[in-house]
Amino acid sequence: MAKYNVNLKINNIPITVEEGTTVLEAARKLNFRIPTLCQHPDLCVAGNCRVCVVEQKGAKTLVASCAMPVSEGMEIFTNSEKVRTARKHIIELLLSEHNTECTSCYKNGKCELQSLANEYLVNEKDFIKLVYDKKYTIDDFSPSIIKDDSKCIRCQRCVRTCTSMQYVSALAVAYKGEHQKISTFFEKPMNSVVCTNCGQCVNRCPTGALVEKNYIDQVWDAINDPEVHVVCQTAPAVRVGLGEDLGLTPGNRVTGKMVAALKRLGFDSVLDTDFTADLTILEEGTELLTRLKKALVEKDETIALPMMTSCSPGWIKFIEHKFSNLLPNLSTCKSPQQMFGALAKTFYAQKKGWRADKVVSVSIMPCTAKKYEANRPEMRDSGFKDVDYVLTTRELAMMIRQAGINFDELPEEKYDSIMGTSSGAAVIFGATGGVMEAALRTAYEIVTGREVPFKNLDIIPVRGLEGIKETTIKLENCKPEWGFLEGAELKCAIAHGLANANKLITAVANGTVSYHFIEIMACPGGCLGGGGQPIPTNEEIRRKRMEAIYEEDANMPIRKSHENPEVLQLYEEFLGTPNSHKAHELLHTHYTKRKRY
Amino acid sequence: MEKNRISKVDLIFENDGTLVNTVLDKVKKMNPDDIIMEMIDSGLKGRGGAGFPTGLKWKFTKAENSYDKYVVCNADEGEPGTFKDREILDRVPEKVFTGMAVAGYAIGARKGYMYLRAEYNFLLKGLIKKVEEFNKLLKDKGFDFNIEIRSGAGAYICGEESALFESIEGKRGEPRNKPPYPTVAGLFNKPTSINNVETLVYATVIMKYGAEKFKEMGTKDSRGSKVFSISGDTPNAGIYELELGMTVAAFVDEFGDGDTKAVQVGGASGICVPRKKFNDMIIGYEGVPTGGSMMLFNSSRSMYNVLKDYLEFFAEESCGQCTPCRVGCQQLLRGIEAVKKGEKDPSYLETLKKLAQTMKISAKCGLGQSVANPFISIVDNFREEIIY
Numbered sequence: 001m002a003k004y005n006v007n008l009k010i011n012n013i014p015i016t017v018e019e020g021t022t023v024l025e026a027a028r029k030l031n032f033r034i035p036t037l038c039q040h041p042d043l044c045v046a047g048n049c050r051v052c053v054v055e056q057k058g059a060k061t062l063v064a065s066c067a068m069p070v071s072e073g074m075e076i077f078t079n080s081e082k083v084r085t086a087r088k089h090i091i092e093l094l095l096s097e098h099n100t101e102c103t104s105c106y107k108n109g110k111c112e113l114q115s116l117a118n119e120y121l122v123n124e125k126d127f128i129k130l131v132y133d134k135k136y137t138i139d140d141f142s143p144s145i146i147k148d149d150s151k152c153i154r155c156q157r158c159v160r161t162c163t164s165m166q167y168v169s170a171l172a173v174a175y176k177g178e179h180q181k182i183s184t185f186f187e188k189p190m191n192s193v194v195c196t197n198c199g200q201c202v203n204r205c206p207t208g209a210l211v212e213k214n215y216i217d218q219v220w221d222a223i224n225d226p227e228v229h230v231v232c233q234t235a236p237a238v239r240v241g242l243g244e245d246l247g248l249t250p251g252n253r254v255t256g257k258m259v260a261a262l263k264r265l266g267f268d269s270v271l272d273t274d275f276t277a278d279l280t281i282l283e284e285g286t287e288l289l290t291r292l293k294k295a296l297v298e299k300d301e302t303i304a305l306p307m308m309t310s311c312s313p314g315w316i317k318f319i320e321h322k323f324s325n326l327l328p329n330l331s332t333c334k335s336p337q338q339m340f341g342a343l344a345k346t347f348y349a350q351k352k353g354w355r356a357d358k359v360v361s362v363s364i365m366p367c368t369a370k371k372y373e374a375n376r377p378e379m380r381d382s383g384f385k386d387v388d389y390v391l392t393t394r395e396l397a398m399m400i401r402q403a404g405i406n407f408d409e410l411p412e413e414k415y416d417s418i419m420g421t422s423s424g425a426a427v428i429f430g431a432t433g434g435v436m437e438a439a440l441r442t443a444y445e446i447v448t449g450r451e452v453p454f455k456n457l458d459i460i461p462v463r464g465l466e467g468i469k470e471t472t473i474k475l476e477n478c479k480p481e482w483g484f485l486e487g488a489e490l491k492c493a494i495a496h497g498l499a500n501a502n503k504l505i506t507a508v509a510n511g512t513v514s515y516h517f518i519e520i521m522a523c524p525g526g527c528l529g530g531g532g533q534p535i536p537t538n539e540e541i542r543r544k545r546m547e548a549i550y551e552e553d554a555n556m557p558i559r560k561s562h563e564n565p566e567v568l569q570l571y572e573e574f575l576g577t578p579n580s581h582k583a584h585e586l587l588h589t590h591y592t593k594r595k596r597y
Numbered sequence: 598m599e600k601n602r603i604s605k606v607d608l609i610f611e612n613d614g615t616l617v618n619t620v621l622d623k624v625k626k627m628n629p630d631d632i633i634m635e636m637i638d639s640g641l642k643g644r645g646g647a648g649f650p651t652g653l654k655w656k657f658t659k660a661e662n663s664y665d666k667y668v669v670c671n672a673d674e675g676e677p678g679t680f681k682d683r684e685i686l687d688r689v690p691e692k693v694f695t696g697m698a699v700a701g702y703a704i705g706a707r708k709g710y711m712y713l714r715a716e717y718n719f720l721l722k723g724l725i726k727k728v729e730e731f732n733k734l735l736k737d738k739g740f741d742f743n744i745e746i747r748s749g750a751g752a753y754i755c756g757e758e759s760a761l762f763e764s765i766e767g768k769r770g771e772p773r774n775k776p777p778y779p780t781v782a783g784l785f786n787k788p789t790s791i792n793n794v795e796t797l798v799y800a801t802v803i804m805k806y807g808a809e810k811f812k813e814m815g816t817k818d819s820r821g822s823k824v825f826s827i828s829g830d831t832p833n834a835g836i837y838e839l840e841l842g843m844t845v846a847a848f849v850d851e852f853g854d855g856d857t858k859a860v861q862v863g864g865a866s867g868i869c870v871p872r873k874k875f876n877d878m879i880i881g882y883e884g885v886p887t888g889g890s891m892m893l894f895n896s897s898r899s900m901y902n903v904l905k906d907y908l909e910f911f912a913e914e915s916c917g918q919c920t921p922c923r924v925g926c927q928q929l930l931r932g933i934e935a936v937k938k939g940e941k942d943p944s945y946l947e948t949l950k951k952l953a954q955t956m957k958i959s960a961k962c963g964l965g966q967s968v969a970n971p972f973i974s975i976v977d978n979f980r981e982e983i984i985y
Contacts, residue, residue, distance in 0.1 A: 045774065047774040047961060048918045048919045048920070048961060049920055050919050050920050050921055050960070050961065051920075053958075053959050061957070061958045061959065061966060062958045062959050064774065067774035068774075068776075069776065082958070085951070086921075086955045086958060086959045089951075089952055089955040089959075090920050090921060090955070090959065093920050093921065093924035093952075094920055094924065096924060097924050097927075126948060127928050127932075127952075128928060128931045128932065128935060130924070130927055130928075130931070153920075154917065154918070154923065173769055173771075173917070173918075175917070176752060176754070176914065176916050177911075177913045177915040177916070177923065177926070178912045178913065178915070178917070178923065178926070178927045179913075179917070180915075180916070180917025180918070180923060
């Protein structure tokens with residue numbers, strides 16, 4: 001349907017915009033900045049903080065510009081006396097029920113309320129401080145997320161994220177009036193509800209009410225301990241996000257500088273999760289082909305298909321809660337982080353001649369759910385906790401700042417070896433569709449002996465930020481041992497963001513669609529939009545990070561996981577073959593059925 | 598209408614066994630546009646308190662192009678001091694249902710919901726039985742319309758129309774952003790005409806007697822009569838149907854105890870009229886509008902306590918969604934307490950009045966916007982009682 005143009009005036013300046021545009025959007029087009037708190041580009045309109053109120057000529061009340069559509073002849077004033085007074089009042093009201101111990105707040109300097117307070121020169125003494133009279137709880141039971149109600153401004157960004165974007169609904173609005181709060185089911189702690197630890201709420205919280213649980217001090221302690229060897233791994237998406245927290249614009253690839261910074265921080269070995277991403281492809285690709293063989297040749301009806309990826313711990317917790325009958329469909333492969341952890345304290349320690357109990361394994365992740373994953377009781381196959389501490393991209397940036405490192409000036413350095421070499425197929429794990437693309441590059445070649453039939457190995461149909469993607473790859477002229485797949489069409493689907501995952505998996509569960517292989521990432525855009533990545537986030541930023549990831553891939557000398565020489569060396573020296581007994585012991589896992597609430 | 602005396606009316610509770618059949622048969626023969634014209638002509642304004650012209654609301658809803666439309670009867674009578682809808686639902690529910698059917702026929706809706714206040718659940722069983730009979734009657738008479746009753750859960754905010762829709766839809770009762778207005782996107786996002794219980798009975802009455810008879814009563818801006826819930830320091834507490842347009846003075850003459858110092862018109866969210874203004878204030882849209890609640894206070898009452906009570910109520914019953922209402926109500930309450938205790942200087946009342954003004958223009962819905970009504974009128978007129 002064609003959209004009409006609407007003419008209006010903002011601060012006496014005429015503008016023509018499409019119908020359906022909000023007053024806020026129209027004002028931004030004229031470069032009038034209207035402050036917002038509850039509004040977020042990824043979320044539906046709420047209109048509840050009221051900070052964005054503006055004056056509309058002829059209207060009895062002010063209007064919330066984020067929720068008000070433009071109309072013909074409208075005259076708006078964004079900075080009248082009335083507006084400024086109301087806005088200042090509203091900010092002061094928010095501060096009156098906000099714990100303003102800013103200097104000790106994790107979000108100090110990055111808090112949207114703090115910067116508004118600063119901008120409007122609010123007088124905190126005007127109103128009575130309400131925050132101390134209330135019994136606020138600080139929920140730090142979760143290994144990933146700390147929820148501090150005393151800092152919550154009830155903008156409900158987290159609730160909209162958790163319900164609409166992630167379809168998890170661990171967070172909801174409870175009670176009313178002065179008792180209204182953001183809560184969980186029966187106010188249970190965050191570690192005993194359906195929370196997937198995805199951290200998308202953390203990415204969108206304007207204040208310090210929802211933050212990641214940080215392990216910065218523990219990691220400093222380990223680094224400073226002369227007795228232990230601190231081994232760190234860096235996830236694919238960190239290298240395209242870290243720069244944003246250190247003064248660079250989104251989309252900067254900072255792999256070499258990041259490695260240099262980690263070495264300067266004092267990590268004993270700076271290694272790459274991308275190495276185990278390549279390893280994952282060999283394990284998971286083999287698992288898929290084995291499942292297909294058992295199902296198609298041996299007609300084994302117990303084989304669960306489609307097989308679903310298992311790299312995203314937020315997704316794992318989601319399926320454990322909501323589709324526990326589909327757990328057999330999950331690949332038994334651990335995520336690259338956990339594969340790395342298990343190898344760091346076995347293979348790598350042996351190589352270095354270190355005692356496993358003297359190795360501290362730290363991972364740098366774009367993810368808060370990884371903190372939870374590292375704490376899962378089954379993740380101790382090395383005989384110790386496989387990954388000791390998980391830091392988010394943001395925490396690493398903070399450590400780099402604490403160490404006084406001028407990030408932008410660093411030289412580019414290389415990862416240590418072994419377990420530091422990786423392929424382009426590994427780095428694209430950081431983007432939605434990347435695991436699928438990496439798996440197809442390898443599986444297709446194993447089965448047919450030829451490279452995937454896409455120019456430069458770029459499997460374009462699986463790329464991009466569309467919520468659910470699908471593709472079919474026809475297997476022709478297979479090698480003799482894979483003859484049973486001759487002419488078969490490998491049907492694949494990809495979803496990112498748990499609401500999309502829910503949609504896709506519901507269709508699978510209902511039998512309305514059928515696939516062989518499904519990739520799911522819990523976060524929008526995949527890991528590059530993870531809950532541990534720099535704040536703010538929006539689609540444009542995620543797109544830039546995605547472009548950087550594919551650039552990184554295109555620039556790698558090796559583009560296929562099965563050609564990673566270090567991975568091949570690992571099999572030769574330690575694991576034997578993919579899916580071998582030893583590989584199963586260290587690199588595979590099992591899942592737990594969880595309650596739906 | 599003579600302003601200086603009250604005039605009692607008997608339309609709402611009028612005993613007329615044939616009314617339902619008469620009105621339904623009459624309406625069935627009418628063109629929906631003519632029904633709407635009749636309603637517009639009558640000048641009937643919503644009796645819930647906001648006073649939107651009923652005929653216009655129906656006209657806007659009818660004008661929307663949608664297969665599904667709804668009529669909703671707002672029976673979430675929660676305003677402190679109001680109890681007239683309870684009486685109407687108890688005594689003449691069939692007149693309410695008839696009004697809903699008339700509205701449904703006029704706007705082209707096939708479904709009606711009555712949203713009943715949780716505290717009125719004692720009426721629910723009887724109402725369900727009666728609505729079943731009524732639905733059958735509608736079917737027999739060839740109306741493609743039926744009514745379902747939904748029970749609230751005890752939140753004051755669910756009397757706000759869009760929060761009420763959310764509640765019927767099974768969600769948390771929180772007001773929506775407007776626009777879109779209910780006539781465009783209301784219940785289940787479909788065009789909806791939402792009317793108060795009493796409004797719907799008047800629609801039935803107007804269909805029986807015609808707009809002319811209704812229009813004869815009241816004033817230019819406040820046509821017809823209205824049911825009042827009268828409480829407080831009065832020897833004659835109860836429900837009265839009175840012609841609109843009388844002054845507060847005339848009202849107090851009839852219902853006061855001889856010592857009335859203030860009348861709270863329109864419930865907790867209404868305006869407090871002090872004795873010195875009794876003669877100037879007309880009860881109606883040209884003066885002090887009301888959803889029917891009239892609370893009389895004599896000189897034994899502390900207006901500080903009255904205001905504190907109201908603010909406690911609002912601090913509790915705000916949905917908590919928007920900042921001005923959630924925090925503003927608490928600040929006003931704590932503020933007057935602090936002034937009373939001497940923790941804040943009396944001049945702090947000016948700060949609070951400015952805050953109340955901000956709430957009035959920046960809160961998301963009528964609840965937060967109307968807290969300024971009692972606050973400013975009581976603080977202005979009874980300042981000494983607040984401070985000392």
